[in-house]
Amino acid sequence: MSDHVAYALLVYTGLQIFMVVKALNEGGSGLLPYAALVILVAGIIPACRWFEKRWSDLSDGEAIDPAHASAFRRDAAALWLLAIGLPVALTIVIKAFFAIF
Template identity: 45%
Template sequence: MAKAHSVQHSRSRFSCAKRMSTHIAYALVVYTLLLIFIVSPELETKGMAIWPYLALVALVAAVIPVCRNIERRWQSLDANGSGELEGQLKFDEAKLWIGAIGIPVVLMLFFKLCSTAF
């Protein structure tokens, strides 16, 4: 019981914006690692082509503005003190993680499908 109380107390100590920012940082790391380890092997070509690496950089750069907008939204919600945000935070965290893991998996499947089709 005391442990549950201390966990809840430590969670309430951090703002929702800070918690979302932490999730975004970790999700970006996971997203990038998944791109490197499951998508880039599907993009490999013969020779020393640099385009697969440029594609990975572009894919990472494409999600950074989206993550930044999510972070700004949560900073605004925290600043406005919009009441109980825990449920909304959990929902946004779930969407973030589904995207961070799902996008690389979908891209890998797409490139695998394209390589078998051509």
């Protein structure tokens, strides 16, 4: 899970930089896009730590137990959905907000 968390954080941060900050820059200038980036990246870290903690407490024997395979796949899918879906959803909300106002 550690690898998934590390790569998901990289993807999440990259999407935040290229999608969300660009959308915020289109609506206005100043420090808001950069402050939003810092807040959003800091906000995802507790969720990633939760995924990491859940699996790091297992021993090596428990980690390879086939009984944990479906839970691992579910957690990995949820992590990636969060890492990719949150920046996309936030960009849509920001663009809709600027279109209305």
